[in-house]
Amino acid sequence: MTRLDQTLVDSWPLLPYAERRAPVIHAVNERLTTAERLWRALAGVPRLPDRPALRTLLTRIEEGCRSPLDIWGHERVFTGPGMPAFRRQVRVGVGRRTMYLDLLAERERVNIELDGATTHGDPRQREIDLRRDALLASVGILVVRFAHRRLVHEPDEVRRETLAILAARAAPPRP
Structure with a gap:
């Protein structure tokens, strides 16, 4: 069993590119996790494929974006x-x-x-x-x-x- 934060980070490269952001955005919007906890989970996976895109998403969430349209x-x-x-x-x-x-x-x-x-x-x-x-x-x-x-x-x-x-x-x- 793993924490949701870690699961979201670990599953990032496993999802089709167009579907990667939705679970992260949903989990934060539903208050199941926070950008801060996701950053900590990401820190433990330094060689994550497409890491820059997840970092950008977490930055946008911290800036207040709550949807792909935002x-x-x-x-x-x-x-x-x-x-x-x-x-x-x-x-x-x-x-x-x-x-x-x-x-x-x-x-x-x-x-x-x-x-x-x-x-x-x-x-x-x-x-x-x-x-x-x-x-x-x-x-x-x-x-x-x-x-x-x-x-x-x-x-x-x-x-x-x-x-x-x-x-x-x-x-x-x-x-």
Whole structure:
């Protein structure tokens, strides 16, 4: 019998490349393990095949990425020149409700939400999202949502749009 952390590290090279990240992300999201425990397990396997990819994944998880879409957006859209240092998975309380924001630009009070293809296509989920967005607007936080399709197929446009929104929110109001 081995600990989950060690099992995830040991099984990393045994899984097909496209399926390697999902078990690690799931285990961390479900609080079955932590990035810190996975780092310790990885330290004990210095010659692990494709070790750099697991190290990158653990770094992204530590940075607040909680899904493959979060990671994709982080690496290809929401970092680099002009982008603020977004805070990821920021806990915000409004009234009795607690929410976690995907990407928060604090100074501009803009929350970027990355909507996955499966969950956010459901009309009930859309209603929940709209109510959540309205609640955040009541405390001055603008929510900008990008669908999976746009994020993946139009990353440059999403980046330009994000920068324009941030610039508009940072500019002083006109008299």
